[in-house]
Amino acid sequence: MVFAxxxxxxxxxxxxxxxxxxxxxxxxxxxxxxxxxxxxxxMLVVNTASHCGYTAQFEGLEALHQQYRDDGLVVVGFASDDFNQEADSEAEAAGVCFKNFGVTFTMIAPSSVTGSGANPVFSALNEQSGAPGWNFTKYVVNGQGNVVERFPSRVSPSDDRLRSALDEVVGGY
Incomplete structure (x- = not known):
């Protein structure tokens, strides 16, 4: 018997x-x-916040999602209040993401991304390459789940270094 x-x-x-x-x-x-x-x-995994100086990066992250999704890249945002920059309610956070910036990539409900209380995804990412020092830290992850590169908040989604890392992982997919 053959199983597909x-x-x-x-x-x-x-x-x-x-x-x-x-x-x-x-x-x-x-x-x-x-x-x-x-x-x-x-994947491109990002810890996000609704009221941060980097919140406008949602627009660039959405542009990356649109550009690379047909190449297999999955963008996932993790809302977090670890740096006291998240909205007071999930409804407000969703409004910032979905209405203000037109986000269509997957956004995860608020959870911790640092320390011993970090969600399981960030616990593993932190172990591989270090915890985020602020909101909008970007982790480029290959298809095997390994962090290929980590970018701090100040590196925008349009930065050539980030795009080069994404080109590498989607090229290997």
Whole structure:
């Protein structure tokens, strides 16, 4: 008897363990499992905040999502109040992301991204390349779940260094 793997099964088999968690989407009762969303695909993971000097980077992150999604890149934002810059409510945070900046990439509900209380994704990213020092730290992750490069807040989504790292991971996908 021959068994065929469904595409999501093959992706899940390639997925790093730290991505295999159900995470609630921002201002939603829906959850997403990053293995099902991005297993085996390159990712750009960003910790975000709604009231930060870098919040306008949502626009550039959305542009990267639009530019690279057909090449397999998955952009995921993690709302966080670790630096006391997040909105008072998820509804307000969602408004900033979805209405003000037109974000269509996956946004995860607020959680910690630093320290011992970091969510499982950021716990692994932090172990690989260091915890974010501020909002809008960007992690370029290859299809095997390894951080290829980490960029601080001041590196904008349009920066050639970030785009070069993305070109590398999508080229290897």
């Amino acid at each position: 793997l469904l595409p999501w099964t093959a992706q899940a088999a390639e997925c790093a363990d730290y991505l295999d968690h159900d995470l609630r989407k921002l201002h939603s009762s829906e959850s997403v499992n990053l293995c099902e969303l991005a297993g085996g695909k390159p």
